[in-house]
Amino acid sequence: MYRYDNYDQTLVDERVAQFRDQVARWKAGELSDDEFRPLRLQNGLYVQRHAPMFRIAVPYGMLAARQLRCLAELGRRYDRGYGHFTTRHNLQFNWPKIEDVPEMLAELAKVQMHAIQTSGNCIRNITTDQFAGVAADEILDPRPLCEIMRQWSTFHPEFAFLPRKFKIAVNGAKEDRALTWFHDIGLHIVKTDDGLVGFRVIVGGGLGRTPIRGEVVREFLPWQDILSYCEAIIRVYNRYGRRDNAYKARIKILVQALGVEEFGRQVEAEWAHLKGGPATITQAEYDRVTAFFEPPAYQTLPAIDEAFVQQQVKSLPFARWVERNVRPHRVPGYASVTLSLKKPGTAPGDVSSEQMEAAADLADRYSFGELRVTHEQNLVLADVEQRRLFDFWQEAKAAGFATPNIGLLTDMIVCPGGDFCDLANARSIPVANAVQARFDDLDYLWDIGDIELNFSGCMNSCGHHHVGNIGILGVDKGNEEWYQITLGGEQGNDAQLGKVIGPSFAAADVPDVIEKIIRFYIAQRQEDERFIDTFRRLGADPFKVAVYGDKARLKAA
């Protein structure tokens, strides 16, 4: 992965000094709370329900074992011994003291980490495919370009005070694993017939209160031009995006108001001045950065390891884990493993300091010392030898990481919700746990198969409920916690928004409702049909009847 040189390190060190000074001036009353707020936000520091929340960037999801050890230590020293991985490749601490944050930043800087632009109305951490560099369907490893974009966006002088937050996702494979259709800018790496590499540029997607699927603003942009083209897009947004209402301030609202053609015309007019300028990425820089992402020193191994096959025959639990949590690798004899942070009964995405250290050790001993954070709030060890998977599994199990549920119902995306978040309408973690408990029978869970259940505690949609096959959203009805269900959302190439099925439910009823939906699916599915395919075939109405009974039937008629 990328390693800082003197320039990168100096910038991060200067950032620590800057924030230390800002905290001191705030404490001395020289900065008002209002003046300090955006400064602390741009260093990942929120003030939440119980305590400040501190969000650390994991750029495009790449994490070295020593960095994870540093996070473990920070969790122990400044928090309550755990952290929370988010959908945007970040790690959040829920209990630090504001006064400690400069010291935490200084510790992070020592392992080439920071919290720069993890919040605030600026360009946020850029996200990508967790299988970048190892996926069989990859067109080009997106990480070098993500790193180049990370550097460009870091302290961008023109775009530190945009109308609203700005999120960019890059996908380099045929299958979209980065939710690119629902970002402010989504980028697909594409190769033309004559071998040119560039991006399809999608703009104006987002979830939140007004979920909108992005639209293509340019079918092909040479990779060298990505920085200047993004500057053109963001400049148009910075100048003309709405600032009168925070809910209407995302770029998606501007794109909708202008129409994507007119928006694209304005971007092209702006870009005409920037194209070919100094921001054009040079081959030398691309090569310099790419060198950090060269494949590690893989062994030459047979494509199928016989012992590994035998171990799966002998141990059903191992075979199940392999089926759900292990993915084929492009290099013969290797596999990519997902460590599940979704053990039923725990808060999805939470990891204790001990677990972070265990994961770091696994990475060191099995996977070249590197890990990736996934937007589904799990960890990936991308380069494990097949022949060592059985040993790996036993160790992962001991550390509580081997729940064989990746892609299954209990592998939910869940935001922190009302237990931690000030903006929440309702709690999400206990209700998610209740649903997990209802589906605790592994055979049943397996029989249900691939399904995404996503859960947000309010309309801000941090839990991506709109794109869950089943989405659960916390709503506030007369000061009580209620839950609205959506069906039919999907990520990937056919990313779509789910639709609300009807009136919301009390917390205690949510597991029943989910069970009704699942039972109906099992009864209706044809052969190996996935939940989402059955849903697409039948439409929402019969599912509504399954949940609401005759009331829905009358309405549907």
Added chain:
Amino acid sequence: MTTIIKNRQAVADDYTLLTLAEGDSAETVALPAGPLLVPLAVWQVRKADLQSRGTPVGVWLAAGEGPEAIADDLAALPVVGVHFPKFVDGRGYSTARLLRERHGYQGEIRALGDVLHDQLFLMARCGFDAFALKEGKDIAKAVAAFETFKNPYQAAVDQPQPLFRRRAA
């Protein structure tokens, strides 16, 4: 006389900042004597008047006003002001870059309004060279902000080459 930051130092400044109060009209508002920084609307309707006074006149742009509106007049303007109604309203950063990089403006670009210590570094990168700091803020302390980062990554007005081009050299 007020004190502003110019070229990274506190200096005395004798421009009067003209604003249109409720009920004032651009056509009739009284123009104080001496160097004057006027709103775009006043400039647009009274350009000839203003230019015949024999004292320096600059224009200031509100956050929603772009440099396009004065592009043809820039050679005649020693100062262009860019107003920040709130420091979190970042439109002025684009305005300043466009003035310098698109329109080749060489005069003074002055940040007005909610201008604070912690934004100075970014503003300077975008082409501002004068800053009317918000009242009550410590100018002597604020000038240190220009040194926050020695080698930023991106190309901007102060450093037209991005770090990757300098790094390679």
